[in-house]
Amino acid sequence: MARQLYDLCGIDDRLRFSPYCWRVKLALAHKGLDYETRPWHFTDKDAIGFSEQGKVPVFVDGEHTVVDSYEIFRYLDRAYPDNPLLGEGEAESRARFFKFYAERSLAPGMMRTIVMDLFNAVHPKDRDYFRETREKAMGRTLEEVHAPSTGLTLLDKALEPLRGRLSEAEFLDGDAPAGADYLIFGHFMWARTVSTADLVSNADPVYAWMERMLGLHGGLGRSATRIVDIEGAYGS
Amino acid sequence: MARQLYDLCGIDDRLRFSPYCWRVKLALAHKGLDYETRPWHFTDKDAIGFSEQGKVPVFVDGEHTVVDSYEIFRYLDRAYPDNPLLGEGEAESRARFFKFYAERSLAPGMMRTIVMDLFNAVHPKDRDYFRETREKAMGRTLEEVHAPSTGLTLLDKALEPLRGRLSEAEFLDGDAPAGADYLIFGHFMWARTVSTADLVSNADPVYAWMERMLGLHGGLGRSATRIVDIEGAYGS
Known part of the structure; x- marks a missing residue:
């Protein structure tokens, strides 16, 4: 199977x-x-x-x-032990931090920027569920969360360590991507698929990394369907 | 020697x-x-x-x-290969991120909170140098940087991934401390030695980790001289 x-x-x-x-x-x-x-x-x-x-x-x-x-x-x-994602010992322990960094440092700024795009991207049958669970979790309405300028400022601050690291290396995991890169990049794919917001300036080392990540594995990320590829996605 | x-x-x-x-x-x-x-x-x-x-x-x-x-x-x-601090390969690559996280995510909020304490802790013969270099680097006067309430809010946000990770493990590097823990904890020692500001609430998983870190290696951190231990340190 x-x-x-x-x-x-x-x-x-x-x-x-x-x-x-x-x-x-x-x-x-x-x-x-x-x-x-x-x-x-x-x-x-x-x-x-x-x-x-x-x-x-x-x-x-x-x-x-x-x-x-x-x-x-x-x-x-x-x-499948070949090509480790996380590895063992301290490599694995340290990888866990990237998960939290994505979810707790990057996601909030992204969410404030893309939340209404995200809501629009959700299947109509899921929208009540989405609104209810997210508003409960965030303690405010989606419309209150929506604040792209605030979101981009938060994200800009949160990106600082990523920016530092990616000024000295091609990937978070060194010369080639592995678990830490994927743990972070998932959130960039989240924003990319539902929104056209430019989260990162093209002069930023994070931007160059995003471009490298989009091209990996036969362009898996770059070829993903985005909201703009879908006819009538914007409330027609 | x-x-x-x-x-x-x-x-x-x-x-x-x-x-x-x-x-x-x-x-x-x-x-x-x-x-x-x-x-x-x-x-x-x-x-x-x-x-x-x-x-x-x-x-x-x-x-x-x-x-x-x-x-x-x-x-x-x-x-001295025994008891690796950073390790090799992905462990070492991932450790580098903690360095940037300390310097670019944690330090700014701490700096806004403790900058005047820090200035007071600097040796009188160094103060002109300190003021000049720091003001140039930060693009504003020390007095303008000083904003403890803003600093603590910034720090609280920046601590989120640390908080997440330390909710599931004793140390960033797992069951025992290693390089990632030390790369981060240096900045907590910076604040602790010059200031009495409470950076982290005692209900925070980060606080419990700080306590563990202070106790390591015979209480190296806990026994360090602090500004409050020095008679006349406050402008007498």
């Missing part, structure tokens, strides 16, 4: 925007593993009931079902 | 507050290496002229002179 990844989709089945699913797709490409994606919507809880939780990514590899992007990275390193 | 570390001191020779020198002192303790410190002031350029640059830490180990805290970590791992 082919490997399967349940992958969040939006207003169109081709629009795949979950940062956590992007991590996994990049990781699978890094390992050179084939898989099929199963397009999934936020409210398709029954379809992943077998995973005993309600979120994607859900990765199925034969008898193994693995959830949570970081746990999937761990699983892939155990099951 | 004993190993020597040129170590920045302030208003009193016992007051050692450089975050970069703290990294190195923690790293030397981690390796179990003996050394002597040479108290140094910002304007004692001649004393380290042999290092062909003007900043500390300067570490002298027999025939080897090494400058820059991160380069000293690298040197220590090469010369």
Whole structure:
């Protein structure tokens, strides 16, 4: 049985925007593993009931079902040890920090910038669910969260360590990309697929890294369907 | 010849507050290496002229002179391979990010909180130099930089990934501290030695980690002289 990844989709089945699913797709490409994606919507809880939780990514590899992007990275390193994503020992311990940096330093500024784009990208049947869960988590309405100028300022500050590191190396993991790069880049794919906002100036070392990341694995990121590729996506 | 570390001191020779020198002192303790410190002031350029640059830490180990805290970590791992600080490959690549995170995410919020404490802690003969170089680097006067409430808000945001990681592990490097922990903790020692500001609430996972870090290596951090230990330090 082919490997399967349940992958969040939006207003169109081709629009795949979950940062956590992007991590996994990049990781699978890094390992050179084939898989099929199963397009999934936020409210398709029954379809992943077998995973005993309600979120994607859900990765199925034969008898193994693995959830949570970081746990999937761990699983892939155990099951397919070539080309480590995280590695072991201190390499793995340090990789965990990048996960939190993406989710807690980068995501908030991105969210304030793209939240209404994101809402527009969500499948209509998921919008009530999306609004309700996100407003509860953030403690304010989506419209209140929406503040692109504030968001870009937050993001600019949050990018500082990334900028420093990428001034001295091609990738966070050195001469070639690995787990840390994918853990961060997932969030850039999230923003890229749903929004046309320019998050990073093209003179920024982070921009050059984004370009390198978009080109990896046969242009996996660059060729991803974006909201602008979908006819009628803007409320026609 | 004993190993020597040129170590920045302030208003009193016992007051050692450089975050970069703290990294190195923690790293030397981690390796179990003996050394002597040479108290140094910002304007004692001649004393380290042999290092062909003007900043500390300067570490002298027999025939080897090494400058820059991160380069000293690298040197220590090469010369004394037991108990790696940074390790190799992806572990080392990922460690570099912590250096930038400390310097570019944490330091700015700390600086806005403690800058006048820091100025007060600097040796009187160094104060003109300190003011001039820092004001030039920051593009505003020390008094304009001083904004503790803003600083603490910035720091609170910047601590988010650290908080996340330290909610799941005792140390950034896992069950035991290593290079990533020291690269970050140097800046907490910087603030602690010159200021009584509470940077982190005692309910924060970062606080519990700070307590663990202070207790390492025989309480090296906890026993360090602080500004409050120095009689007459507050402008008497």
